[in-house]
Amino acid sequence: MENKTPGIIEGFYGHEYQEDARLIFLKHAKTLGFGQYIYAPKGALNLRGHYLKGLDENDFLKLEKISAHCQNLKISFGLGVSPVNLTLTYKENLEHFIELCSLYVERLKLNILAILFDDLKLDDPTLGKTQALIVNRVQEALPHTRIIFCPTYYSFDPILEKLFGKCPKTYFQDLKENLDPKIGIFWTGNKILSKSIRNEDLIKITKLLGKAPVIWDNYPVNDGKIISKYLHLKPFSGRASLDPKNYQGYFANPMNEAALSLLPLSTLSPLLAQKKPNEIKERYLKVAKKILGPKGLEVLALYPKLCNELSLDEISADDKNKILDLIKDDLDKYPALNELKLFLEGYFAFDPKCLTDI
Numbered sequence: 001m002e003n004k005t006p007g008i009i010e011g012f013y014g015h016e017y018q019e020d021a022r023l024i025f026l027k028h029a030k031t032l033g034f035g036q037y038i039y040a041p042k043g044a045l046n047l048r049g050h051y052l053k054g055l056d057e058n059d060f061l062k063l064e065k066i067s068a069h070c071q072n073l074k075i076s077f078g079l080g081v082s083p084v085n086l087t088l089t090y091k092e093n094l095e096h097f098i099e100l101c102s103l104y105v106e107r108l109k110l111n112i113l114a115i116l117f118d119d120l121k122l123d124d125p126t127l128g129k130t131q132a133l134i135v136n137r138v139q140e141a142l143p144h145t146r147i148i149f150c151p152t153y154y155s156f157d158p159i160l161e162k163l164f165g166k167c168p169k170t171y172f173q174d175l176k177e178n179l180d181p182k183i184g185i186f187w188t189g190n191k192i193l194s195k196s197i198r199n200e201d202l203i204k205i206t207k208l209l210g211k212a213p214v215i216w217d218n219y220p221v222n223d224g225k226i227i228s229k230y231l232h233l234k235p236f237s238g239r240a241s242l243d244p245k246n247y248q249g250y251f252a253n254p255m256n257e258a259a260l261s262l263l264p265l266s267t268l269s270p271l272l273a274q275k276k277p278n279e280i281k282e283r284y285l286k287v288a289k290k291i292l293g294p295k296g297l298e299v300l301a302l303y304p305k306l307c308n309e310l311s312l313d314e315i316s317a318d319d320k321n322k323i324l325d326l327i328k329d330d331l332d333k334y335p336a337l338n339e340l341k342l343f344l345e346g347y348f349a350f351d352p353k354c355l356t357d358i
Contacts, residue, residue: 002184002248002249003035003076004250005034005036006033006035006250007034007035008029008038008251008265010041012253013042013350014043014228014350019062021258023065023066025254025258025259025262026066028259033269035074035076036075037078040080040081044059047079047080049084051100064108076111076112077108078146079104079112080115081101082120083117083134087123087124088123094134101115101141110145114148114150116150116186117152118154125168127174128174132180133178136178136180136183139180139182148186149179149183149184151171152164152167155188155191157188157190184248184249185209187205187213194217194238196237198238202215202247212247214250215247216253217236217239220254220255222257225352228348229313229350230309230311231308232264232308233260233306235267235280239271240274257340262287262291263287291335293333295326295329298326299323299327303315312346312349315344323340323344
């Protein structure tokens with residue numbers, strides 16, 4: 001099941017979007033060419049470490065509101081579930097997991113179900129076969145739902161083996177031979193945070209997986225220990241002239257700052273459509289004016305390195321105060337400026353606890 005309309009996956013660590021901010025974000029994202037959205041924040045414990053407990057009624061009410069909003073916007077709505085340790089306990093827990101997935105699809109009117117085994121320690125030498133078995137069973141139970149699977153090794157980045165254990169030798173071959181052809185596979189590129197994604201990179205992973213990947217682009221996300229100190233506001237780059245035949249879908253993972261994320265996200269759809277650079281730049285500037293207002297534009301003119309280059313630690317107290325004084329009267333009018341204020345005050349600082357609370 002393919003859908004190459006650009007999508008958003010809210011798949012980051014740290015502060016989850018506020019409910020109203022998310023709805024506004026999705027409304028703007030639709031106007032920027034995005035037609036898919038997957039809710040999968042790493043802090044949603046009932047979808048990760050407590051997945052067997054399942055969503056509670058408050059979770060359902062929140063997600064039903066998002067689902068209805070997406071339906072109104074004609075955005076395909078998805079949910080991401082990370083079944084921690086299911087590869088070890090699937091004989092006891094798989095049927096319950098399938099029941100939960102079926103409930104979520106029915107009650108939340110899901111178009112997409114993402115089953116995510118990313119950022120989980122290696123717990124089974126036959127990991128590829130076991131993960132394929134699990135995901136295949138879910139697809140069998142939900143034949144009309146688009147299933148996208150995120151493997152434990154979702155990039156060629158060697159840091160994955162350092163963090164989660166050495167990749168079993170037959171992992172990708174096992175996926176290639178056993179995974180249902182209908183199921184999509186997420187891939188972040190050569191790196192977890194790929195500076196570029198090229199056709200040759202996609203062809204390489206396609207040969208390994210036996211199918212073109214669904215791209216999970218970790219730009220402009222800024223949820224890590226180092227990158228949380230930066231605002232990734234520059235346009236997408238290093239992804240020009242991608243052949244749509246080389247991917248089954250494309251999802252971008254935004255920053256912890258929802259409104260500010262719209263600035264770089266505004267350039268993805270025209271980039272994938274291979275629009276001319278001047279057209280992409282024109283759109284970027286138009287969106288910047290809309291979400292930042294005159295004071296926000298003035299801040300970027302005074303501090304251009306705030307776009308990707310200047311760490312929060314490198315901004316002096318005097319400069320922080322100058323920026324805050326400049327934008328203080330427009331905070332209610334432009335949500336992006338309020339996010340800038342919170343960023344400067346350290347609200348989005350990385351918390352290592354988020355890596356252990358699964």
